[in-house]
């Protein structure tokens with residue numbers, strides 16, 4: 453049984469988690485890159501595999517084995533499998549769904565920077581991820597035009613340095629933690645030297661998908677940063693949060709990192725109020741505060757994941773009934789041109 457509370461996590465497997473620096477990169481090299489291979493590993497028959505595989509629409513498959521290990525064998529509706537398996541529905545062009553639904557490319561003043569909101573700026577660290585989520589809102593983003601290297605970060609950092617109103621840098625990607633410790637150390641040193649900065653926030657799936665990325669060395673690097681550090685994990689289902697994730701989160705907390713989570717509301721994956729309640733409970737058991745529940749961004753090829761407003765509001769009302777307020781995430785939508793996220797309430 454997977455534990456629900458911190459106490460249960462601790463009683464089953466105390467922290468003894470010091471993966472080597474390189475182990476996460478070896479794990480990544482060994483990830484599944486072909487749907488048929490993943491499905492065979494999960495015990496599906498040859499016929500089922502033939503029926504379940506289709507074109508990836510130019511967005512390749514990438515699934516680390518440790519993530520696949522959290523999937524239920526031979527279950528085509530497994531909520532983790534559905535997040536990563538290309539589906540025929542991705543080929544459908546639905547009206548109102550676009551390649552760049554948030555118009556990010558219009559907020560791209562210099563390569564590697566997305567500046568939409570006052571006081572904070574998004575810095576693209578790398579175009580790489582350690583998993584390819586089928587609902588990704590940047591699945592069509594032109595990473596080749598925003599390719600990142602130490603040298604190319606300079607233009608982004610100059611932009612931040614020259615804008616005294618920016619107090620917070622949000623590291624994004626791809627996934628910022630897909631960069632190496634050496635690259636991140638270099639970046640952090642340069643951020644620490646920008647006087648107006650107060651905080652660094654990282655949006656990442658890595659502590660959830662590949663928790664071995666959270667090494668003691670990495671935590672020490674974060675501890676040394678003379679800025680507040682916030683990590684926003686992206687977990688969408690309670691089954692993603694196993695003991696290795698718990699241990700990684702404990703290590704981050706012990707090194708002074710604030711942990712928040714944002715989820716995406718996804719049809720067939722977490723669109724039941726019991727699923728969302730269980731997710732909030734388990735996040736908090738991992739010392740992560742459930743923060744945002746995002747409506748799906750209308751990205752071309754993802755309409756089959758969309759949950760409409762009426763259902764989303766019902767789900768929120770259900771959560772408000774069964775959870776304490778601090779475990780109820782804010783239901784939000786991101787809209788192109790808006791000066792912040794749009795809050796959706798159960799009564800609106």
Ligand code: SF4
Nearest residue numbers: 581584585588626657
């Ligand atoms: S980890 Fe985030 S950026 Fe990467 S594919 Fe998944 S949703 Fe997209």
